[in-house]
Amino acid sequence: MALPEVRPVYASVIVPVFNGADTLGDCLAALAHQTIGAERYEVLVVDDGSTDPSAQVAARMGVPVIRQEHAGAGPARNRGAQQARGQVLLFTDADCQPERDWIEQMLAPFADPEVVGVKGAYRTRQRSPVARFAQAEYEEKYARLARQKQIDFVDTYAAAYRRDLFLAHGGFDPAFLLDEDQEFSFRLARAGCKLVFASAAVVYHRHPATVWSYVRRKVHLGRWKVQVHVRYPAQAVRDSYTPWTQKAQLLLLPLTGAAALAAALGLVPWGPALVLAGLGWATTLPLLLRAARQGWPVVAVTPFLALLRALALAVGLGWGLVELKNLTHRKERRK
Numbered sequence: 644m645a646l647p648e649v650r651p652v653y654a655s656v657i658v659p660v661f662n663g664a665d666t667l668g669d670c671l672a673a674l675a676h677q678t679i680g681a682e683r684y685e686v687l688v689v690d691d692g693s694t695d696p697s698a699q700v701a702a703r704m705g706v707p708v709i710r711q712e713h714a715g716a717g718p719a720r721n722r723g724a725q726q727a728r729g730q731v732l733l734f735t736d737a738d739c740q741p742e743r744d745w746i747e748q749m750l751a752p753f754a755d756p757e758v759v760g761v762k763g764a765y766r767t768r769q770r771s772p773v774a775r776f777a778q779a780e781y782e783e784k785y786a787r788l789a790r791q792k793q794i795d796f797v798d799t800y801a802a803a804y805r806r807d808l809f810l811a812h813g814g815f816d817p818a819f820l821l822d823e824d825q826e827f828s829f830r831l832a833r834a835g836c837k838l839v840f841a842s843a844a845v846v847y848h849r850h851p852a853t854v855w856s857y858v859r860r861k862v863h864l865g866r867w868k869v870q871v872h873v874r875y876p877a878q879a880v881r882d883s884y885t886p887w888t889q890k891a892q893l894l895l896l897p898l899t900g901a902a903a904l905a906a907a908l909g910l911v912p913w914g915p916a917l918v919l920a921g922l923g924w925a926t927t928l929p930l931l932l933r934a935a936r937q938g939w940p941v942v943a944v945t946p947f948l949a950l951l952r953a954l955a956l957a958v959g960l961g962w963g964l965v966e967l968k969n970l971t972h973r974k975e976r977r978k
């Protein structure tokens with residue numbers, strides 16, 4: 644008896660999860676009610692060694708679960724890509740809730756045969772000033788992306804790639820526990836692949852809602868960015884995603900600190916420190932305009948959080964540089 648023919652699926656949505664049972668159900672429910680027909684896509688959950696009921700949540704909702712030992716989000720996404728049947732791979736996270744037209748909006752740019760990857764956008768329903776500040780950050784970056792015909796950064800909370808090219812370029816590097824999406828995006832961009840921004844492809848997310856959780860995430864992002872920029876040094880100066888103001892703040896922060904210390908010791912007048920501090924404040928003005936759309940409480944905390952962001956990223960970059968130096972030293976000793 645012949646087996647029934649498996650109909651080709653155009654898109655495969657891959658959701659990696661590690662102990663995300665509290666949010667995974669909402670994510671899968673949103674993916675089950677999309678504006679395109681169910682015959683045009685499949686959803687795969689990759690359980691990255693969860694110790695909570697994440698796999699059971701997916702199974703109860705009728706979503707296939709691929710299990711693996713805990714290895715990180717990048718390897719989990721790669722595992723899903725290998726088993727996916729779609730021509731296009733879509734990635735989102737277990738703590739995201741895609742809009743009803745998310746898949747449709749993510750697939751639309753692939754009408755251009757030159758498009759290899761597509762980036763979507765975050766929104767949030769949170770009211771915490773910290774979370775709304777994070778949203779203002781994203782929207783400042785989205786405004787930058789929207790002005791460019793091609794980009795070089797696709798975040799995996801709302802990402803899509805042609806499957807054949809994703810696999811041909813090796814997928815996400817398992818050596819990266821964070822920023823693996825940035826590294827892969829830069830790799831594709833350097834190879835001449837066309838990546839674009841689809842601002843209408845929206846997923847809702849729970850951003851860090853406390854100062855500590857926000858700062859901790861920025862420290863770890865800074866740490867892994869060192870490894871990314873070792874491979875792609877040109878993007879340390881300019882990329883399609885990061886506003887120049889944020890890069891300027893990372894430079895102005897140590898300069899202002901050094902000038903203030905020298906002034907406190909009586910080595911130089913306070914003028915240079917005050918000028919540098921004023922320049923640093925001026926770089927927050929574009930972000931303040933975005934924050935104003937999130938409400939006046941967000942405007943009030945923006946200068947403080949922008950300073951903390953620069954400090955956290957600087958700490959992370961320092962951490963990453965120390966790790967890089969130690970790694971280089973160990974390699975030299977083995978020679």
